Amino acid sequence: MTTTRTEATPEVGTLEHSDAIELLGLVAQLEHVAFARLAADSALAPTIEQRLELSRFASAAVERRDRVLARITEIGGDPVAAVRQYDDVLDDFDARTQPGSWWERLLKAYVGYGVADDFCRLAAEGLDAGSRAVVLEVLDDASHAELAVAELDAAGSADGVLTARLALWGRRLVGEALGVVQRLLVQRPALVRLVSVGSSGSANPPTKLFGELTAQHTRRMSRLGLTA
Secondary structure (H helix, E strand, O other): OOOOOOOOOOOOOOOHHHHHHHHHHHHHHHHHHHHHHHOOOOOOOHHHHHHHHHEEEEEHHHHHHHHHHHHHHHOOOOHHHHOOOOOOOOOOHHOOOOOOOOHHHHHHHHHHHHHHHHHHHHHHHOHHHHHHHHHHHOOOOOHHHHHHHHHHHHHOOHHHHHHHHHHHHHHHHHHHHHHHHHHHHHHHHHHHHHHHOOOOOOOOOHHHHHHHHHHHHHHHHHHOOOOO
C-alpha cells in the first residue's frame, strides 16, 4: 500500500508576499533610523529627564524593528536584503532639513518623520492580515510623539516668535517629506500596488494618498497650535 505524504506549501518566494516584504523592509529601516536619531537626541537633550526618556525610546525602536524583521523571515524574505534596499531612503531628506535648534529637531521628528509613518500605515492597508497587523502595531507607539508635543506646546505658548518660526519649519518639513514619498512611488512599483489596493474605489490612488498625508500633517500642526 502506498501512502502519499502531503507537505505544507511554504510561503517562501510567493508573489503574494513579495510586495509585503518591500513595505516591511521600509518600516524596519525607518525604525532603525529612529533608533539612531533617538540615541542622538538623548545625547543632545537639554535635561537629564529628557535624556533618560529618549534613551528608552531608542531601545523601544530596536524592539519594534526586530518585530518587523521577524515577520519578513516568517513570510520567506531575507530581512537584511529587505532593509538594505532602503539604506539611503532618508539621506536626502536629512541633508535638506538640518535642524537649527532643539525645538526644530523635535518638530522634525514629530512632523517630518511622521509623514513617512503615515505613508506606511496607508500602504499597509494593501498587505496580508498578518503583515498589516505587525506594521500597524509597530507604528502605533506614540510615546515619542507625546513627548515632542508636550515640549513644543510648552515652549511655543511662551514664545510667539518661536511659534512663527516653527510654523515655517513645519511647512518646509512636510514639503521635503512628501518629496520622499513621491520618489518612493516612482522607484518602488510594489509600494504603488499596495497603495492602490488600500485605495480601492479611488479613481486616482496617488492623489488620494497625498491628500490624506497632507491632512494628517495639518492635524499634527494644529495640535501644536501651528499653521500648516
